[in-house]
Amino acid sequence: MADIVLDKVSKKFPDGTVAVQDVDLEIADGEFVILVGPSGCGKSTTLNMIAGLEDISSGELRIGGQRVNDKAPRDRDIAMVFQSYALYPNMTVRENMAFPLRLAKLDKETINSKVDEAAKVLELTSLLDRKPANLSGGQRQRVAMGRAIVRQPKAFLMDEPLSNLDAKLRVQMRTVVSRLQKQLGTTTVYVTHDQTEAMTLGDRVVIMRGGAVQQVGPPQELYDHPRNLFVAGFIGSPSMNFLHAAVQDGSLRTALGDVPLGDRIRRELEAADAPRELILGIRPEHFEDAELVDEDTRRRGLEFEAPVEIVESMGSDKYVYFTVEGERASAAELEELAADAGASDFSGAGSNLVTRLSAESAVAEGQSRRVWFNLEKIHLFDPTNGRNLTLHEGRAAGALAD
Amino acid sequence: MATGTETTTRARLRWGLLDVLVVVFALVPVLWIASLSFKTPATITDGNFIPQEWTLDNYRTIFDTDQFVRALINSIGIALIATLIAVVLGAMAAYAISRLDFPGKGLLVGVSLLIAMFPQVSLVSPLFEIERQLGLFDTWPGLILPYITFALPLAIYTLSAFFKQIPWDLEKAAKMDGATQGQAFRRVIAPLAAPGLFTTAILVFIFCWNDFLFAISLTSTERSRTVPAALSFFTGASQFEDPTGAICAAAVVITVPIILFVLFFQRRIVSGLTSGAVKG
Ligand SMILES: Nc1ncnc2c1ncn2[C@@H]1O[C@H](COP(=O)(O)OP(=O)(O)O)[C@@H](O)[C@H]1O
Ligand SMILES: [Mg+2]
Numbered sequence: 001m002a003d004i005v006l007d008k009v010s011k012k013f014p015d016g017t018v019a020v021q022d023v024d025l026e027i028a029d030g031e032f033v034i035l036v037g038p039s040g041c042g043k044s045t046t047l048n049m050i051a052g053l054e055d056i057s058s059g060e061l062r063i064g065g066q067r068v069n070d071k072a073p074r075d076r077d078i079a080m081v082f083q084s085y086a087l088y089p090n091m092t093v094r095e096n097m098a099f100p101l102r103l104a105k106l107d108k109e110t111i112n113s114k115v116d117e118a119a120k121v122l123e124l125t126s127l128l129d130r131k132p133a134n135l136s137g138g139q140r141q142r143v144a145m146g147r148a149i150v151r152q153p154k155a156f157l158m159d160e161p162l163s164n165l166d167a168k169l170r171v172q173m174r175t176v177v178s179r180l181q182k183q184l185g186t187t188t189v190y191v192t193h194d195q196t197e198a199m200t201l202g203d204r205v206v207i208m209r210g211g212a213v214q215q216v217g218p219p220q221e222l223y224d225h226p227r228n229l230f231v232a233g234f235i236g237s238p239s240m241n242f243l244h245a246a247v248q249d250g251s252l253r254t255a256l257g258d259v260p261l262g263d264r265i266r267r268e269l270e271a272a273d274a275p276r277e278l279i280l281g282i283r284p285e286h287f288e289d290a291e292l293v294d295e296d297t298r299r300r301g302l303e304f305e306a307p308v309e310i311v312e313s314m315g316s317d318k319y320v321y322f323t324v325e326g327e328r329a330s331a332a333e334l335e336e337l338a339a340d341a342g343a344s345d346f347s348g349a350g351s352n353l354v355t356r357l358s359a360e361s362a363v364a365e366g367q368s369r370r371v372w373f374n375l376e377k378i379h380l381f382d383p384t385n386g387r388n389l390t391l392h393e394g395r396a397a398g399a400l401a402d
Numbered sequence: 403m404a405t406g407t408e409t410t411t412r413a414r415l416r417w418g419l420l421d422v423l424v425v426v427f428a429l430v431p432v433l434w435i436a437s438l439s440f441k442t443p444a445t446i447t448d449g450n451f452i453p454q455e456w457t458l459d460n461y462r463t464i465f466d467t468d469q470f471v472r473a474l475i476n477s478i479g480i481a482l483i484a485t486l487i488a489v490v491l492g493a494m495a496a497y498a499i500s501r502l503d504f505p506g507k508g509l510l511v512g513v514s515l516l517i518a519m520f521p522q523v524s525l526v527s528p529l530f531e532i533e534r535q536l537g538l539f540d541t542w543p544g545l546i547l548p549y550i551t552f553a554l555p556l557a558i559y560t561l562s563a564f565f566k567q568i569p570w571d572l573e574k575a576a577k578m579d580g581a582t583q584g585q586a587f588r589r590v591i592a593p594l595a596a597p598g599l600f601t602t603a604i605l606v607f608i609f610c611w612n613d614f615l616f617a618i619s620l621t622s623t624e625r626s627r628t629v630p631a632a633l634s635f636f637t638g639a640s641q642f643e644d645p646t647g648a649i650c651a652a653a654v655v656i657t658v659p660i661i662l663f664v665l666f667f668q669r670r671i672v673s674g675l676t677s678g679a680v681k682g
Pocket of ligand 2 (some may be wrong): 043044045
């Protein structure tokens with residue numbers, strides 16, 4: 001067991017690609033940290049540098065207080081689970097799991113008892129004599145985990161370990177991984193591009209973009225207080241709604257109406273170099289059917305009316321899709337996120353709004369509906385650099401804060 | 403439904419006939435040689451497919467003459483040494499080609515392809531001159547060297563197809579599990595590459611074993627003459643005897659190991675040859 005510290009770690013490949021840029025990260029002993037970001041953002045490269053499979057171009061990596069930059073993987077005492085599982089096809093499950101122990105030159109009895117123990121934890125006992133080719137995807141995944149836990153390493157590294165499983169199994173294995181990590185209390189770095197996995201699994205989440213860390217924090221903190229447009233758009237499903245907003249006479253002109261501004265934001269926008277156009281972000285759950293909002297709550301928000309496009313009833317609540325007129329929010333981050341989600345070609349002129357309304361709402365497709373949204377929960381972003389302007393000392397304070 | 407089965411039966415019949423034709427065309431000469439090798443000198447020209455008088459004299463003759471035994475030893479020795487060297491060098495080159503990105507990789511692959519395509523006949527005269535100058539003419543190395551040269555592209559191609567199939571991740575996983583580079587290769591990569599090494603070795607061996615062109619041009623005495631070349635110098639038991647029976651017996655002797663080889667390792671060879679092309 002050990003802590004892992006990345007101190008300004010960078011990776012430049014021989015062809016000039018800078019895959020990882022000045023990553024600072026302190027992972028405490030026993031912590032479960034998730035590296036998440038769109039594909040190609042440098043997650044695997046970061047993990048491989050921790051593992052020792054890639055050289056570190058600059059910066060320092062310390063494991064358990066020791067600088068390990070120049071140590072071979074086998075001298076770092078770290079286990080890794082690969083996306084492809086990388087099981088040795090010529091060995092049985094037992095031999096696969098025993099391999100690291102045999103390399104460590106343990107005696108036969110110890111090896112057998114350790115393998116049996118790990119197999120029991122992962123429910124692999126009946127499969128020990130099979131070859132990987134005769135296992136299902138989920139079983140292979142468990143063998144890969146077994147091979148990692150069997151020698152009680154200082155840390156686990158996992159590179160998208162669940163992404164080859166089907167959706168149902170993935171959810172199931174997610175809890176297995178989570179339980180295992182808690183049980184063993186081993187420092188774990190887990191890479192994924194799936195924000196749901198990131199939100200549900202980790203103690204802390206590291207969001208990366210283009211080789212640089214965007215924000216580090218517990219999942220809820222990233223959700224509630226995103227530092228920038230990229231984090232706001234990446235975390236959450238369905239994702240945050242973004243609207244174009246023009247600064248005019250101390251308020252914001254948006255497709256949902258004029259949004260009043262609190263003193264703090266207004267002061268900030270009075271600066272000479274302040275942006276004249278902003279991006280307004282609001283999460284689906286901060287909308288509500290105007291008919292269901294009581295007077296007290298109503299005062300904290302704004303109402304608008306828009307035609308209902310689609311209603312998806314989930315039982316517990318309703319996802320309602322609206323189209324609103326007006327200019328579309330545009331920023332490099334949003335395009336990147338859309339491309340990563342595979343939805344780069346939006347159609348239509350207006351913006352699409354996703355809202356999550358109470359199940360009691362009588363909203364119906366095709367009609368027009370009055371909807372309320374919470375001004376205390378909106379975020380305002382500077383489109384030039386993506387910064388969240390509503391963030392004050394790390395807390396998002398909404399548009400009305402004084 | 404009835405017409406359906408009828409057409410498949412008929413199609414099967416047609417294909418079956420074609421198959422039989424091809425097999426007969428390929429096998430009859432071999433069987434004919436085998437038949438001739440069992441005939442006595444008196445009946446050798448009688449035109450019967452099945453020998454009227456069976457004899458093993460031809461075999462006794464060739465194994466009694468130094469000429470053939472010596473050639474057989476040359477053949478086996480030269481083919482084995484050339485195979486060993488070609489497979490080891492080929493494995494190293496193929497591993498580098500499939501695993502590393504180094505400057506000149508494209509060139510290396512291109513040149514080896516070029517060598518494989520080069521008409522060997524056009525190289526015989528220069529090789530003859532070079533080897534005479536270097537004193538390699540009519541020696542084992544004099545044949546082993548050109549064999550390695552022409553077998554290497556074959557070895558590199560089959561082996562790199564094999565190495566490419568072995569996922570990179572396995573090597574990384576072995577390293578994470580605590581293996582050194584050497585242990586990773588020996589305990590993870592080599593066992594997986596074994597069928598490939600084996601297939602390549604067989605193909606290279608057959609190539610060396612069957613060669614006639616170099617064997618006839620680069621040798622002049624029994625010292626290094628291999629069987630295919632020695633056959634053409636065959637004289638029978640005495641100068642005045644017709645050597646046809648003996649030549650046939652010798653041909654059978656050098657063909658049988660290859661046939662056994664291929665029959666025995668058929669599945670290995672086929673899976674080796676196709677595994678590079680078809681994933682899985
Ligand atoms: N060996 C390499 N040589 C050059 N560029 C590479 C190499 N490996 C990865 N990259 C680049 O580095 C970036 C980060 O890759 P990676 O860490 O694999 O991303 P992720 O795992 O987040 O999807 C990508 O742009 C990728 O193209
Ligand atoms: Mg990756």
